[in-house]
Each structure stands twice: as structure tokens, then as C-alpha cells.
Amino acid sequence: MSTTTQERYSKSDELERSRSRPRTIIGTLLTILAFILLGIALLPLFLVIIYVIIRGASRFDLNLFTEIPPAALQEGGGIASAIVGTIILVAIASVISIPIGVLAAVYLSEFSSGRIARWIRFATNVLSGVPSIIIGIFAYGVVVLSTGTFSAVAGGFALAILMLPVVVRTTDESLQIVPQEVRWASVGVGASDFHTVLLIVLPAALPAILTGTTLAVARAAGETAPLIFTALFTRYWPSGLFQPIPSLSVLVYNYAAVPYENQQELAWAASLILVLLILLTSIISRWATGKSTY
Amino acid sequence: MSALERNQEDRSDRQQQNTEQNSEAVLQTEDLTVYYGKFAALRGVFMKIFKNKITAFVGPSGCGKSTLLRCFNRLNDLIDGCRVEGKVIYRNKNLYSKKIDPVEVRRRIGMVFQKPNPFPKSIYENIAYGARINGYKGDLDELVERSLQQAALWDEVKDKLKDNGLSLSGGQQQRLCIARAVALKPDVVLMDEPCSSLDPVSTGKIEDLIHQLKQNYTIIIVTHNMQQAVRVSDLTAFFNAEEGEKGNRFGYLVEYDKTEKIFENPQEEATREYVGGRFG
Ligand SMILES: Nc1ncnc2c1ncn2[C@@H]1O[C@H](COP(=O)(O)OP(=O)(O)OP(=O)(O)O)[C@@H](O)[C@H]1O
Ligand SMILES: [Mg+2]
Numbered sequence: 001m002s003t004t005t006q007e008r009y010s011k012s013d014e015l016e017r018s019r020s021r022p023r024t025i026i027g028t029l030l031t032i033l034a035f036i037l038l039g040i041a042l043l044p045l046f047l048v049i050i051y052v053i054i055r056g057a058s059r060f061d062l063n064l065f066t067e068i069p070p071a072a073l074q075e076g077g078g079i080a081s082a083i084v085g086t087i088i089l090v091a092i093a094s095v096i097s098i099p100i101g102v103l104a105a106v107y108l109s110e111f112s113s114g115r116i117a118r119w120i121r122f123a124t125n126v127l128s129g130v131p132s133i134i135i136g137i138f139a140y141g142v143v144v145l146s147t148g149t150f151s152a153v154a155g156g157f158a159l160a161i162l163m164l165p166v167v168v169r170t171t172d173e174s175l176q177i178v179p180q181e182v183r184w185a186s187v188g189v190g191a192s193d194f195h196t197v198l199l200i201v202l203p204a205a206l207p208a209i210l211t212g213t214t215l216a217v218a219r220a221a222g223e224t225a226p227l228i229f230t231a232l233f234t235r236y237w238p239s240g241l242f243q244p245i246p247s248l249s250v251l252v253y254n255y256a257a258v259p260y261e262n263q264q265e266l267a268w269a270a271s272l273i274l275v276l277l278i279l280l281t282s283i284i285s286r287w288a289t290g291k292s293t294y
Numbered sequence: 295m296s297a298l299e300r301n302q303e304d305r306s307d308r309q310q311q312n313t314e315q316n317s318e319a320v321l322q323t324e325d326l327t328v329y330y331g332k333f334a335a336l337r338g339v340f341m342k343i344f345k346n347k348i349t350a351f352v353g354p355s356g357c358g359k360s361t362l363l364r365c366f367n368r369l370n371d372l373i374d375g376c377r378v379e380g381k382v383i384y385r386n387k388n389l390y391s392k393k394i395d396p397v398e399v400r401r402r403i404g405m406v407f408q409k410p411n412p413f414p415k416s417i418y419e420n421i422a423y424g425a426r427i428n429g430y431k432g433d434l435d436e437l438v439e440r441s442l443q444q445a446a447l448w449d450e451v452k453d454k455l456k457d458n459g460l461s462l463s464g465g466q467q468q469r470l471c472i473a474r475a476v477a478l479k480p481d482v483v484l485m486d487e488p489c490s491s492l493d494p495v496s497t498g499k500i501e502d503l504i505h506q507l508k509q510n511y512t513i514i515i516v517t518h519n520m521q522q523a524v525r526v527s528d529l530t531a532f533f534n535a536e537e538g539e540k541g542n543r544f545g546y547l548v549e550y551d552k553t554e555k556i557f558e559n560p561q562e563e564a565t566r567e568y569v570g571g572r573f574g
Contacts, residue, residue: 188369190398191424200413
């Protein structure tokens with residue numbers, strides 16, 4: 001038996017690659033096909049980025065970042081108030097959704113029992129699938145109608161609801177990745193659950209949590225629908241948390257289709273800034289992922 | 295009473311006599327049965343663990359050695375669906391009574407796990423963490439150095455105490471985990487195959503450590519290596535697994551005695567086959 005095996009493998013020239021073997025040909029064809037499909041899939045991405053850069057670059061100067069949008073038919077101006085507005089809105093949303101989301105995920109992953117956790121996870125998935133315009137209507141009903149005014153708070157609230165399921169899910173997933181054995185090790189040296197979560201599990205999951213929340217923030221910054229009837233829009237600098245507030249996405253929505261060229265250019269510049277923001281956050285999150293522990 | 299139960303009762307009587315030592319029992323189980331979900335993984339264990347002795351647990355894979363070990367420091371509490379019946383008595387207290395605080399139990403009964411599981415922190419922090427949360431008042435630097443020396447790891451890591459514990463090799467990680475456990479000066483140390491990922495030299499060092507620890511600690515060590523059981527332990531417990539009525543396998547204690555007795559003159563046929571097949 002062993003001699004036949006020996007004989008079978010003794011012809012070592014079969015080890016060499018042969019281009020004519022059917023296996024090699026099919027392999028090569030499939031690789032080429034996959035490569036072409038990849039190109040087709042990436043094409044829209046490149047086209048969008050290039051188009052936005054080309055259209056947006058013409059107004060990409062200092063004024064863009066220092067001046068407020070001009071009135072109709074006026075020349076010049078920038079989108080500074082909208083940039084500040086977006087930052088404020090996202091900050092409000094983050095302050096609400098990140099602590100709640102992270103704590104909810106800690107509860108889900110570390111303290112809840114199987115059945116409750118399954119239902120909460122299901123509910124978060126449903127919430128993340130709710131169209132953003134519906135979340136806008138909800139925020140309109142809850143905050144705008146009860147405070148009697150469109151406001152930064154209402155917009156931030158809507159964005160917070162939008163971010164919440166993303167924060168919960170990514171944090172939950174990052175906590176689940178931390179191996180069970182590490183929790184055991186901590187509990188095994190006499191740590192309480194509180195110590196284990198706070199000093200071992202959360203730090204280990206932190207890079208992954210950062211990645212998730214950064215992406216949630218980026219997504220919120222680009223949302224338009226929930227802001228249209230909560231934060232509304234103004235040309236002017238934000239004047240208070242309970243006043244309407246401008247934002248980049250609503251600026252794009254309002255200005256892109258008006259018949260004034262100046263406004264259209266500003267809309268493109270704002271789009272460019274949003275795209276850059278997303279690129280930047282993606283890079284940050286990649287960097288954070290690179291630091292991840294597990 | 296089924297034949298199996300009667301058989302086990304006889305055995306537990308005999309074990310009680312045979313292992314009657316001059317030293318006091320630190321841990322004692324009474325009719326301990328552990329379920330994962332509906333099925334018992336370990337049934338009807340009666341045994342005593344004696345003070346300042348090294349007790350080895352041997353037996354085929356899946357017979358419940360790790361499961362039993364986890365009962366001694368209530369780590370099974372963390373496993374969903376795990377349920378413990380019967381008693382585990384530690385210094386006159388039933389560990390599974392409602393009044394017991396499992397966190398306190400684990401401070402006294404330390405554990406080294408089957409798979410190395412360092413914290414994703416620096417080597418230094420891996421050892422300091424346990425001391426800190428237990429309110430250690432002494433010199434942390436000194437504690438870290440002493441523990442690492444005891445675990446035969448100091449020379450390899452003394453220049454990189456700030457490096458992440460996960461950057462060490464598997465064997466080094468395991469020694470780090472041993473250092474972490476002994477740093478707390480527990481009363482009992484549970485070791486689940488502490489040498490399974492170590493080379494012979496480090497294994498030798500760990501065995502020396504175990505012998506040295508015996509002065510002050512009570513040690514239980516799970517091992518698949520019969521020679522190791524002979525080398526380090528005073529007492530050996532042999533566990534086996536059997537097919538239950540519904541086709542599920544469960545483990546039970548077959549024989550528990552002085553190590554020489556188990557290896558030279560076991561009372562049970564199953565023990566003879568197991569230790570004989572692998573040793574001598
Ligand atoms: N977390 C768990 N959930 C469900 N079943 C488990 C769990 N841990 C162990 N078991 C079951 O309990 C039985 C005993 O497992 P245990 O890990 O105690 O065996 P062991 O003797 O330590 O084996 P090994 O020598 O391979 O480490 C096995 O049948 C296993 O499938
Ligand atoms: Mg085991």
C-alpha cells in the first residue's frame with residue numbers, strides 16, 4: 001500500500017503549474033469576471049465623489065467657512081452657519097444617544113437574560129429600519145408641537161433617535177466580541193460585575209465602540225428628512241437651542257433645486273463638505289478598528 | 295435505588311475511608327450534580343479536598359472535570375443554563391447557600407483556566423488588576439515581580455512589563471495567568487490543565503511552583519498527563535463518563551484515593567484501564 005502511494009507521488013513534475021489544465025483556466029476566468037464586477041460596483045462610488053468634488057471645488061474657499069448663505073439674487077456668501085448648525089445638531093444627538101445607547105448595549109450584552117435580550121435586539125433592528133422621515137414626524141409631534149417651535153433641540157432629538165439603534169447595535173456587537181473567558185478571568189480574581197464591565201470589558205471593546213459611534217455620527221450628519229420639519233432652516237447663525245437652526249443637509253435640499261446659480265454652487269460646496277466628513281469619519285473609524293483588541 | 299446509585303454510594307463510602315487524612319478538609323462536596331440545561335453533565339459527586347494537599351483530577355475529555363472545578367469558585371454562575379444541585383462546603387459554609395457572596399468566594403478560591411485568558415491590558419496590569427480591586431495595600435511593583443518570578447516568567451518579560459499581555463506566546467500567557475492567580479494569595483488554587491500549552495521546561499517550572507505553593511495553599515489540578523499527576527499530586531480523583539438513559543453522556547467520580555494507590559493498585563476496573571493504558 002505504502003509503495004503505491006510512494007509511486008503515485010513520485011512523479012513530481014505534476015506539481016508544476018500547467019496553463020492548460022481545466023482547473024487553471026476556470027480559475028483564471030472567474031478571477032477576471034470577479035475583477036470586472038468589482039469595477040462595476042465601485043464605479044458609482046467614484047463617479048459620485050468625483051462629480052461632487054468637481055462641482056463643489058469652485059466655491060471651496062475661505063468665505064465658504066466664514067460667511068452665512070446669501071439671500072436670493074445676492075452674490076458671494078458661504079455656508080458657515082450651516083456648518084456650525086450641523087455640528088450643534090450632531091452634538092445634541094450624540095449627547096442624548098451615545099450614553100443611552102452604550103448603557104443599553106452594556107445591559108443587553110452583560111446583564112440581560114436570553115429572552116429579554118432577544119426582544120430588545122429585535123426592537124433595535126426594527127427601529128434602525130424605520131424610514132428617517134417617520135422619525136422626523138415623530139420628533140415633530142413630540143418636541144415641535146409640545147414646545148411650539150421648530151428648534152435645534154427637536155432636530156437633535158430626531159437625529160438621536162436615528163443614531164440610537166446604530167449605537168446600541170455596534171456597541172452590543174463589540175461587547176460580544178470580547179471573549180467570555182476574559183470575563184471569567186476577571187470574575188475569577190474576585191472582581192464584581194461592575195468592575196469587570198467597567199475595567200475589563202468596556203476598555204477592550206472601546207475601539208470597536210468608537211468605530212460604530214463615529215459611523216453613526218457621520219450618518220446622522222448627512223440626514224435631511226428628519227430635520228426638515230424639526231430643525232427647519234434659516235440663513236442666519238444659530239441663535240439658541242430653541243430656535244430653528246441651519247444644517248448642511250437641509251441647505252443642500254433647499255438650494256440645489258432653486259433657479260439661482262449662486263445658491264446652487266453653495267449646495268454643491270455643502271455636498272462636498274458632507275462627503276469629506278464621511279470620508280474623514282471612515283478613516284478615523286478604520287484607524288480605531290486597527291487598534292482593536294480582538 | 296438503581297444499581298448505579300447503589301454502586302456510587304458504596305464508592306463514596308470507600309473513598310471517604312480511603313482518603314481519611316490527618317489534614318482537615320477545606321472543600322467538600324455532597325451529592326453534587328451539575329446540569330447544563332436539562333442534562334446532567336456531572337452526577338452525584340461526594341469528595342473532600344484536603345488542606346495543603348495537591349489533588350489531581352484525571353479522566354477522559356468531557357467527563358466534567360472543568361465543570362466540577364468551576365463549582366468550587368462558583369464560576370458556573372456565569373454560564374447560562376447551568377444549575378448546581380447538592381452542596382459544596384468550604385470551611386463549614388455551603389457555597390451554594392443564598393447567603394454566600396460569590397465575589398468573596400472567588401477572592402479566596404483562585405483559578406487558572408484551561409485556555410490562557412490574559413486581560414487585554416499590559417503584563418503589569420494583568421497582575422495588578424486583581425490586587426487593586428481587592429484593595430491590596432502593599433507595594434504593587436514588588437507584588438508583580440514576585441508573582442512573575444513564582445510563575446517562572448519574570449526573566450522573559452521584565453523588560454516589557456508595559457506590553458500587552460495578549461502579545462505573549464500561548465505558554466507565556468498561561469504563566470501570566472498563573473502569576474495572576476497566585477498574586478492574590480488565595481486559600482485554594484484551582485488549575486485547569488495549566489500546562490497543556492507549555493513546553494517541558496516551563497512545565498517543570500510550573501510543577502516546581504505547585505510544589506512550593508503547597509506549603510501555604512490547597513491546590514486542585516486537572517491534567518491529562520498521568521506522569522504529571524504522579525509527579526505533583528498527593529491525591530488523585532478519576533472521573534469517567536457514561537451514557538445515560540436518554541443517550542446523554544454524564545460524568546461521575548469513579549475513584550478517589552492517594553495517588554500511589556490510584557496508579558499502583560486501583561480498586562475499579564475502569565481506573566485500572568484508564569491509568570494503566572496511559573501509564574506504566
Ligand atoms: N458552557 C457549557 N454549556 C453546555 N454544556 C457544557 C458547557 N461546558 C461543558 N459542558 C458539557 O459538560 C460536559 C463536561 O464538560 P467539561 O468541560 O467539564 O469536561 P472536561 O472533563 O473538563 O473535559 P476536557 O478534559 O476536555 O477539558 C461536556 O459534555 C460538555 O459538553
Ligand atoms: Mg476541561
